[in-house]
Amino acid sequence: xxxxxxxxxxxxxxxxxxxxxxxxIEDSAVSSHSPPPSPSSSSSYHSRLLIRQIRRSLxxxxxxxxxxxxxxxxxxxxxxxxxxxxxxxQKFIELLRRGxxxxxGSAINCLRTALAPCALDAYPEAYEEFKHVLLAFVFDKDDxxxxxxxxxxxxCIPLKETF
Numbered sequence: 001x002x003x004x005x006x007x008x009x010x011x012x013x014x015x016x017x018x019x020x021x022x023x024x025i026e027d028s029a030v031s032s033h034s035p036p037p038s039p040s041s042s043s044s045y046h047s048r049l050l051i052r053q054i055r056r057s058l059x060x061x062x063x064x065x066x067x068x069x070x071x072x073x074x075x076x077x078x079x080x081x082x083x084x085x086x087x088x089x090q091k092f093i094e095l096l097r098r099g100x101x102x103x104x105g106s107a108i109n110c111l112r113t114a115l116a117p118c119a120l121d122a123y124p125e126a127y128e129e130f131k132h133v134l135l136a137f138v139f140d141k142d143d144x145x146x147x148x149x150x151x152x153x154x155x156c157i158p159l160k161e162t163f
Contacts, residue, residue, distance in 0.1 A: 009044065050069065050073050050074070053069055054066045054069050054070065057069065058090070061094040061097065062094075063087055063090050063091035063094055064091070066087065067087055067091075081118060081121045081122045081123070082122050082123050082126075084118050084122070085115075085118040085119060085121075085122035085123075085126050085129075086122075088110065088114045088115045088118045089115060089118075089129065089130070089133055091110055091114070091115075092107050092110045092111055092114075092115050092133065093133065093136070095107035095110060096136050096137075111134075115130060115133075116130065132147070132148065133148060135147055135148045136148045
């Protein structure tokens with residue numbers, strides 16, 4: 001079968017249209033954040049590449065790399081206190097997951113200098129989430145009854161294939 005070139009702009013419009021129809025995003029959020037269509041799909045390709053790089057960094061637990069990419073390419077996203085809080089919370093969790101004394105010290109520093117200040121400004125429930133994630137210090141990482149086992153990833157949950 002002969003491969004056809006992909007019209008990325010049309011594909012983006014299709015995805016956004018579906019997301020709107022399913023009420024997954026608001027019209028104002030799309031129109032204020034999406035750039036005007038360009039003759040070439042190069043900008044949308046670079047955007048998808050950046051998103052993929054950020055996602056990979058987050059998936060491997062390298063929150064600093066993801067934040068560096070955001071600072072370099074999309075600094076206005078870090079002005080969103082909700083997103084910043086979630087990134088800082090994930091950084092704290094990743095530091096605890098590593099389990100070394102040095103990383104635990106770094107987690108405490110992250111808690112004091114980044115996570116706690118973000119929790120106050122992010123959104124109403126953020127402070128409750130902040131207090132909840134603090135339980136990771138109280139419970140042993142092997143404790144299956146830990147109330148934060150799922151967030152911190154201490155509890156192993158087998159993945160099922162869905163296909």
